[in-house]
Amino acid sequence: MRALVRADEVWLALLAAVVGICAGLGVALINEVSFLMHQNLFALMPGMELSETPRLDPERAFAVPVLGGLLLGLSLWVLARLRPKPLVDPIEANALYGGRMSLTDSLIVAAQTAWSNGVGASVGMEAGYAQLGAGVASWLGRNFRLRRNDLRTLVGCGAGAAIAGAFNAPLCGAFYGVELVIGIYSVTTLPFVVIAALLGTLTVQILGFGAPPLNVTLPVDVPHDAYGIVLIEGIACGIAGIVIMRGVTLIEAGFRRSGIPIWLRPLLGGAVVGLLGCITPQAMSSGHSALYTYINVPFPFMVAVGLLLAKSVASAFSIGSGFRGGLFFASLFLGAMFGKVFAGIVSIIPFVTPMPVGLYAVVGMSGMAAAIIGGPMTMTFLALESTQNFAVTMAVLAAAIAATITVRRLFGYSFATWRFHLRGEQIRSAVDVGWIQALTVGRMMRAVPVTARPETSLDVFRQEVPLGAVQRVVVTNHEGEYVGVAHPADAAAVTGEHRTVRDILHQQNHFLLPGMTVKEALAVFEAAEADALVVLDGPDTRQVLGLLTEQYALRRYNEELDRRRREVSGE
16 A cells, blocks of 8 residues: 555545545544633633624633633643653644654644633634644655655645635635645645645535635725735735734743743733733634624724734734744734724825725735735635635735735745744745755765874875875874875975975865755865865864765755755656
8 A cells, every 4th residue: 555655646645635634624623622612611602702702701801811821831841841842843844854743743732722722812723723634644644654755745735624624715725735834836746735625625514614704895896096005005914914923022032031930921921811801802712703703894993903902912922922823813813903904094095096994804814814924825815715706816916925025025934934943943934955954964975095194204105195096185193183184196296305294284174064964065165165075073073984075965965956856846
């Protein structure tokens, strides 16, 4: 069976279908757990979601996030000792590890996300959905021993199917998997992700958890002169998205610098969320239900501003204090409120064609999500499948592109890649760069054939290493420490008595380390202007481990680049 999956794409398509079904089941399970927690912990009316309820009992609104945060904090403290390594998400797995994820870690993330959302923290559940779908996909792929590129594709299938099921939007989910988790558009990967997204959506629909279309008033057609305002809104969404991402980071850094123990931080974050929840329940939970309920409600300008600020603060403190979840769901509600605020500002500007507030809300929803999460095509298809209005979708695409370019130009990261950057990981997308990390100097180096001592006379050196025997000789002292490189050709050209190998040494301070990547090694070669360099165990101990030539490093680098190109093109 493993051989069939590796040899025939039809079997990989069937595996993608299985992954899609599993992802859909995971979405339904997390939704049900979260819904039951909301119903019981917050004493909601039957069938009512947390973020859509008009008011909450203040005692429950405050106590549930606080106590829930305390329990989550204690679990984080325990997990930090049992599993000290950070949990790997789908984007990081595909970028660095060829799609390899721990199923146990994925189950932990899914459980933490469901719990965080269930106790009212303002976090998106997409982190749990995508993590669970991708984790199952990675587990299946590793059991079938898929190739690196196929495993990355299957991880994208799992994440994409989960998002497709969550939003009842297979095209949105498919492009989420391609844009954000696989990182590259390719005709060889898209069909499998689409299959998984379709099965994920159908599974959620069959189980009765499919999201309804957005009930929002939209124009039949968007006039041409409105596109200028739409582009301005997209740019404004990009700037607002940067502010929100920076805000989360500042709060997270503030908690870290404060010295507050990790187990206490979610309690404090829950207190902030609870206080905001006493004012407006729309600040709590993912905001998904609030989006569907209130996107078409004509809020007064200051009410929309208040909801925007409350949700922003709640999301920043929830994620910054350690609650598990994402910003995708929250960014949709934030964007809708931002669109209403933008509509209020535009309405007082003369010579602007009046448009329904719903248009600005949908454009803001997708623009804000594109700014924070990335993936302009993902958000465009989400708008299309949620509104079923093609004319508005064109405006959404323009705004999403404007927001994406604004963030890339002024900030350079999405929310996920920004957090990787803060950890020291050079990840700008899910594009596979792990092979570069794996192609190290230690894997490419060769043994040193001949060594010499620096005090050896050149007469003896010429006898021991005749001209033409080798191109270079590594020179070490009596402790085996690297001193430099000597070339027999230089020894043949030097005359005079009492001359030693020390007189013809080169590259005394240029060397490689075994942990360097091939790109780092090539940069050292260029700086040293050398065609070969010695590999040392460290700059202090200077023990010789091997030798690497620039020609061989370039050849291996080009071979790997060509292999990735062939994988992408399907050759």
